[in-house]
């Protein structure tokens with residue numbers, strides 16, 4: 001039986017650290033800007049994949065390695081060996097007091113640091129602590145452990161950019177988190193804490209905003225920017241210390257060990273090192289994301305990039321799929337009113353172009369409810385890829 005730690009328990013806020021990988025592996029789509037033997041500092045741009053990619057450690061370039069990525073496709077990676085000296089160069093001019101930026105300085109600096117959030121001219125800023133997997137608690141843990149500085153950063157944004165209202169969204173069950181936020185909230189009158197029930201679809205901003213409109217917390221047809229706590233935390237580090245993101249908190253969930261751990265790692269660390277560290281290497285399958293929305297990973301040597309939030313380790317006891325019984329449940333539960341069964345049946349047919357696949361939010365509800373245990377969301381993902389190929 002799965003015995004995950006549930007939201008509401010205090011352990012969900014713990015963050016362990018593993019910030020000393022021997023090597024990091026940076027994905028390369030274009031030619032790297034460094035060569036074997038070069039020394040790199042933390043934050044040096046080493047690859048330009050249409051956006052600049054920076055090293056998260058200091059050390060020597062060892063060469064290029066071919067590894068499978070999260071989508072099980074082979075990709076080239078630049079390997080850098082850690083010298084554990086954390087050598088940095090000062091790149092951009094920053095101010096000690098984050099309130100002392102003026103609007104243009106602040107927006108320019110955030111742009112410079114790669115934040116592409118729209119903050120200018122918005123009515124509401126919504127900061128969500130809802131993770132994109134029921135058993136992942138990264139956003140909550142970040143806020144719990146950095147509450148004061150995150151509230152300060154939000155307050156600075158509101159005041160400097162002149163944003164009318166800001167809401168921090170938490171779940172009803174997060175009592176410890178609410179208590180922590182309330183300790184500081186008295187000093188930040190423009191920030192409102194909103195506690196919402198544990199509704200699965202509120203993991204997606206679109207549905208979260210819809211819920212807030214329905215409950216009349218925010219008004220319809222207003223300009224809204226929604227982001228998570230992690231982004232605000234990165235912003236604080238950029239504005240206050242001039243740091244680019246070099247670390248990433250991910251969640252490792254194991255139903256084999258009945259545990260969940262948040263772990264702060266260097267970006268571009270190898271997952272296999274963490275598996276060894278947590279002794280999770282027997283009889284498991286790896287899922288990128290949650291068990292409902294995630295995809296199976298075929299190699300343990302995948303690299304932790306910015307878009308990975310959590311890895312689930314599940315026992316190799318996958319359910320047996322049977323034939324579709326035409327119950328229609330997959331269409332009924334789909335929040336985007338798609339027809340997953342039809343998509344599955346027409347996967348090789350060009351008519352999938354007309355099935356609005358772009359609307360799929362990958363919530364996994366179709367697969368979850370299917371009585372025949374068909375992995376319908378995997379078919380939808382495959383169909384999306386095929387459409388992209390047709391378009392090429």
Ligand code: SF4
Nearest residue numbers: 334360361363364366
């Ligand atoms: S994963 Fe399935 S239920 Fe969810 S939006 Fe996509 S097709 Fe619909």
Ligand code: SF4
Nearest residue numbers: 324325327328330370
């Ligand atoms: S839910 Fe499963 S069994 Fe029912 S129609 Fe969809 S694919 Fe078929």
